[in-house]
Amino acid sequence: MPRLLAFDTSTEHLSVAVRHGERLFTHSGAGGAQASSTLIPLILQLLAEAGLELAALDAIAFGRGPGSFTGLRTACSVAQGLAFGAGVPLLPVDTLLAVAEEARHAFGARQVVAVLDARMDQLYAARYDFDGGGALGGADSEPLLLAPEALEVPAGWSLAGNAFAAYGPRLAPAATRHEVLPTATAMLRLAPALLAAGRTVDAAHAWPLYVRDKVAQTTDERAAIKAAALAGPPVANQS
Template sequence: MSPVSPKLLAFDTSTEHLSVAVLHGDRLLAHEGAGGAQASSTLLPLIRRLLGEAGLPLAELDAIAFGRGPGSFTGLRTACSVAQGLAYGAKVPLLPVDTLLAVAEEARHAFGAQQVVAALDARMEQVYAARYDFAAHGPLGQPEGGEEPLLLAPEELEVPAGWALAGNAFAAYGSRLAPAAARHEALPMAAAMLRLAPALLAAGRTVPAAQAWPLYVRDKVAQTTEERAAIKAAAAQR
């Protein structure tokens, strides 16, 4: 007898793209659209619509997956607060998913990349980055306790020989990023989170609503006038 497919809701608002997906048996329903400032007002109606189309009551979900970060501070708070509110009301566990892992999974699924450096534009002349080796470590890309996401300047990002570079940092920093075996535009898609969910569930990664927190990485979002001037001067020199 084949295992029963979990009933899952997943969403990500960590970038300017909003991604929501529902898995119910063999049915996968997804929505992709504009995020950013719109996400706080559109996320809940989209969730209700997709659950309704899937015929899946919120309380019947096995877990709610959300992009925990790193990413936009506002976007991470939106995803986490919505996930917590839904989980408290329906008594459903939460499955926090690293956004960079979702980017790497999207590159693996769409382009066949097995060794991926995931990089997301962190603004302020920096990128969020992490490495995932699906060939060596299976469906989660890296072993338990693997390296934490990094926050660094584009020039500081290292890509091992033969690895792919995936994410949304190319438009802003393309010529400043290290060479790679391939470059793939990829975002932390809700469907990617659903593909990761079985391994994450098996690894015991669900948490109660009270223990779900965003992963910010950066602890500062504002710059002084002097810091902004220094960044502009450094960019001009490059």
């Protein structure tokens, strides 16, 4: 079994895990703005508990996105720095695939629409079919950025992710829902198949997957949105 380090900082939750043979060492906690200062000490702590040096790892897996811009940059830069220093290959893992794997593992969901809250009234979403796609879920689509109402969940598929509290009934209300996050342990479960598929990259070629190329509205856009909200819905012409 490969010796692996995995971590994800794509949401407000930080997740780190190390596998050394049959032993698994994990940490989960608050992420967000704290992740940039706490991630490296946590990694070193778990490696020490596992009795592993960085250079002894077969690969370092990290959540490449989509997700929080700051979180993705943190994960990618830490992964690159560790890999450059130790000469270890990197294994970028799509965060939506990790969400789908967590739903498969925890709830037995085999056909999953994975979603993450993208803020700004939007979602990141992708479909994964573990029945038709083996260990990697056979993605039916590239990660998409869309409004909650625009999300389509096929009959019989599950919906998994962290966007339910934010969007409630606007988000496929008839679908079975699983509240899960992209975790480092999910990435470790995915890693053997990803390694077998040749998905490792050199540190110089590891990049975040943003999907959205814009993180905030301009002042004019915010003003227009506020004005529209104050105006309320359009009134039908009764003439």
